[in-house]
Amino acid sequence: MSYNVTCPYCGQPAILVTGEVIYPAWTKHHHKTYYLCSPCKAYVGTHANSDDEPLGTPAKKERRQLRSAAHKALDPIAKRRGDRNATYNWLAKKMNITPDKCHIGMFDEKQCEQVLDICGEARLKVAKALRGGEKIFRDEGMNVEKFRTIQDPHAAWLYLMKEFIPNAPSSEELMKLMAEAGNSSTNFVALVWARKNPTDPFAIDIEKQLGTINPHTEEVEF
Numbered sequence: 001m002s003y004n005v006t007c008p009y010c011g012q013p014a015i016l017v018t019g020e021v022i023y024p025a026w027t028k029h030h031h032k033t034y035y036l037c038s039p040c041k042a043y044v045g046t047h048a049n050s051d052d053e054p055l056g057t058p059a060k061k062e063r064r065q066l067r068s069a070a071h072k073a074l075d076p077i078a079k080r081r082g083d084r085n086a087t088y089n090w091l092a093k094k095m096n097i098t099p100d101k102c103h104i105g106m107f108d109e110k111q112c113e114q115v116l117d118i119c120g121e122a123r124l125k126v127a128k129a130l131r132g133g134e135k136i137f138r139d140e141g142m143n144v145e146k147f148r149t150i151q152d153p154h155a156a157w158l159y160l161m162k163e164f165i166p167n168a169p170s171s172e173e174l175m176k177l178m179a180e181a182g183n184s185s186t187n188f189v190a191l192v193w194a195r196k197n198p199t200d201p202f203a204i205d206i207e208k209q210l211g212t213i214n215p216h217t218e219e220v221e222f
Contacts, residue, residue: 003035003052003053003054005035005044005054005057005058006057007037007040007042008058008108009037009042009058009060010037010039010040012039014035014036014037014043014044014058015035015036015037015038016033016034016035016036016052017033017034017035017036017043018030018032018033018034019031019032019033019034021034021036022034022036022043032045032046033046034046035054036058037058040058040060041060041061042059042060042063043058043059044057044058044059044105054105055105056103056104056105056106056107057105062109063109063112066107066109066112066113066116067104067107067112069116070104070107070112070115070116070119073115073116073119073120074087074091074104074115074119077119077201077202078201081201081204081205088102089102091115091118094118095111095114095118177195180210181210182217184219187210187219190206191206191207193206194207206220
């Protein structure tokens, strides 16, 4: 099967070349094939063990780097969730595009940056909430280290009411969450965020992590 690959920059057809043309000094790539637009210096690789099916559209250096970064941000979420298609459907919905158009190999710079923002949004929210809580404790004259371990229920309750949850849970629910989080401030904030956003892949990941670690001695990664 032949593929008509067009350069997105100039609109001209890209030609099929070997890796020796793209990476002359890297012999390990010489057996691979690429679609190249020489005037634009844009290229894209092909699927392994295929009939030279392109991985996407030809891209210049900056776009290739952004695509790589987007993959690195999204792939761990898909791997931890265990369902790559569902993850891409989630991403498509976030980007307001149809699933068939949700292919990082076809994205431009703006779309790649959007992927990075979406994948980092949950982590940034948790980190921001954690920093915000510490600021509140300083403003109230409380010890930040006390907040970090959340050993004082009143301090945790104050943090929740002022910064994180518009409709804070009851004291009993709060204590249960604190216990699940192993009295770790990082785990606690991450867990509360996850319970408020149960369908988000990052929230699912938090729940999985808390189910496999000892929350009293380990913290979730985000």
